[in-house]
Amino acid sequence: MFQLTVISDLIRIPPHLFNLPTEASVLQELNQKYANKVIHKLGLVISIWDILSIGDGLLKPGDGAVFVNVKCRLVVFKPFVGEVLTGYIESCTSEGIKVNMDFFNDIWIPKRFMFQDSYFSEDENSWIWKMDEENKLYLDINEKINFRVEEEVFCDVKPKGPNNSETPQDTNKEDAKDGEVEQPKKDKRPPYTLIASCQTDGMGCVSWWE
Amino acid sequence: MKIEVARENFLSNYEVYNYMLDVQRDNNWTFTLAADPDTKPKKRKRTTDSLIDLEIITRDLSGYLVKNNQTQSTDPNRFVQLMQGLNKFELEKIEKLQIVNYLPRSMVTLYALIEECDQRFDEDQCNEMLELISTLFPVEEEEGDEEEGDGEEGEYDEEGMEGVEPAGDDEDDGVEVADELEHEPLYGKVADEDPKEIDE
Numbered sequence: 001m002f003q004l005t006v007i008s009d010l011i012r013i014p015p016h017l018f019n020l021p022t023e024a025s026v027l028q029e030l031n032q033k034y035a036n037k038v039i040h041k042l043g044l045v046i047s048i049w050d051i052l053s054i055g056d057g058l059l060k061p062g063d064g065a066v067f068v069n070v071k072c073r074l075v076v077f078k079p080f081v082g083e084v085l086t087g088y089i090e091s092c093t094s095e096g097i098k099v100n101m102d103f104f105n106d107i108w109i110p111k112r113f114m115f116q117d118s119y120f121s122e123d124e125n126s127w128i129w130k131m132d133e134e135n136k137l138y139l140d141i142n143e144k145i146n147f148r149v150e151e152e153v154f155c156d157v158k159p160k161g162p163n164n165s166e167t168p169q170d171t172n173k174e175d176a177k178d179g180e181v182e183q184p185k186k187d188k189r190p191p192y193t194l195i196a197s198c199q200t201d202g203m204g205c206v207s208w209w210e
Numbered sequence: 211m212k213i214e215v216a217r218e219n220f221l222s223n224y225e226v227y228n229y230m231l232d233v234q235r236d237n238n239w240t241f242t243l244a245a246d247p248d249t250k251p252k253k254r255k256r257t258t259d260s261l262i263d264l265e266i267i268t269r270d271l272s273g274y275l276v277k278n279n280q281t282q283s284t285d286p287n288r289f290v291q292l293m294q295g296l297n298k299f300e301l302e303k304i305e306k307l308q309i310v311n312y313l314p315r316s317m318v319t320l321y322a323l324i325e326e327c328d329q330r331f332d333e334d335q336c337n338e339m340l341e342l343i344s345t346l347f348p349v350e351e352e353e354g355d356e357e358e359g360d361g362e363e364g365e366y367d368e369e370g371m372e373g374v375e376p377a378g379d380d381e382d383d384g385v386e387v388a389d390e391l392e393h394e395p396l397y398g399k400v401a402d403e404d405p406k407e408i409d410e
Contacts (some may be wrong), residue, residue: 007214
């Protein structure tokens with residue numbers, strides 16, 4: 001589920017952190033920059049694990065801050081394809097199930113990755129797995145569920161524009177209208193999505209298998 | 211930013227959890243930390259508003275790990291013994307990692323974690339694995355016969371540990387942590403909006 005990744009970066013230490021020891025200020029800046037952020041094509045950074053090396057401080061004319069080359073290790077949430085994880089069902093739609101893991105909730109189980117003979121019930125607002133003629137198993141909201149990671153999808157999120165002028169807002173509205181047709185709830189794509197499956201023994205609600 | 215090594219090593223959930231506890235202690239956050247009578251909770255400096263993202267992820271992640279019982283507060287030696295026991299079987303590194311994270315109790319979960327389990331291992335071997343897990347990490351109710359499975363026969367292969375417990379020096383810090391802690395979450399002020407039930 002988690003892994004260590006080595007990165008190097010140039011960190012800006014603002015003057016108000018000069019009173020701290022170098023390591024503490026670098027760690028604070030690194031955590032501020034990376035904690036709870038998705039690195040494109042890598043995964044969700046949890047926090048800094050340790051700092052491997054800190055270079056000498058560099059000064060830039062016209063800026064009171066110090067720039068430091070840092071090499072550090074990050075704790076990254078990046079499940080590998082095929083890994084089994086546990087989460088909780090956040091919502092069910094006719095397209096699939098959205099799963100929540102508290103700290104990460106962009107997990108999607110599309111209907112093609114569901115158990116065979118399972119169908120969505122509008123009345124109950126849940127997915128039902130028809131095991132045989134008599135037994136029906138329900139995937140209700142907030143159930144604890146096991147799933148297998150099938151695919152990871154990264155979306156390069158563009159930085160937010162600084163201005164709130166008329167033009168970008170208009171395009172946003174148009175986008176929202178387009179989005180309503182396809183995905184009514186998602187107005188923007190998450191940077192990191194896991195596509196999961198629920199097809200083999202041991203998957204689905206944890207309580208089924210106990 | 212430059213990614214030097216994309217995947218230097220895997221971490222087990224136990225290691226991550228202990229690290230989260232360290233982070234909480236360093237910052238005086240108390241989401242899953244047991245109350246320590248020596249520290250005065252009121253006297254917390256809020257110099258760390260800039261670390262709000264770290265605070266959120268630490269709270270959510272440690273809450274999740276506690277909720278899913280992936281935070282066995284036992285002696286890390288148990289994990290060493292488990293790995294040594296598992297090294298007898300021809301398991302892939304990631305499969306061992308998943309077993310350590312999940313501690314499967316039933317055949318069906320074991321089959322889910324191990325690829326093509328039915329072809330690679332016979333039933334006896336699977337039962338042996340499950341037995342190894344349940345002796346080293348007994349389920350809460352049946353505590354008492356913990357030490358029986360320790361004497362795993364066979365040659366111990368120390369290599370296997372490297373994959374799952376890469377940061378041995380950090381681990382040592384974690385031991386004290388784990389011993390001191392009951393896993394009773396005390397949510398800090400950030401956690402107020404998000405009350406969670408923890409089923410141990």
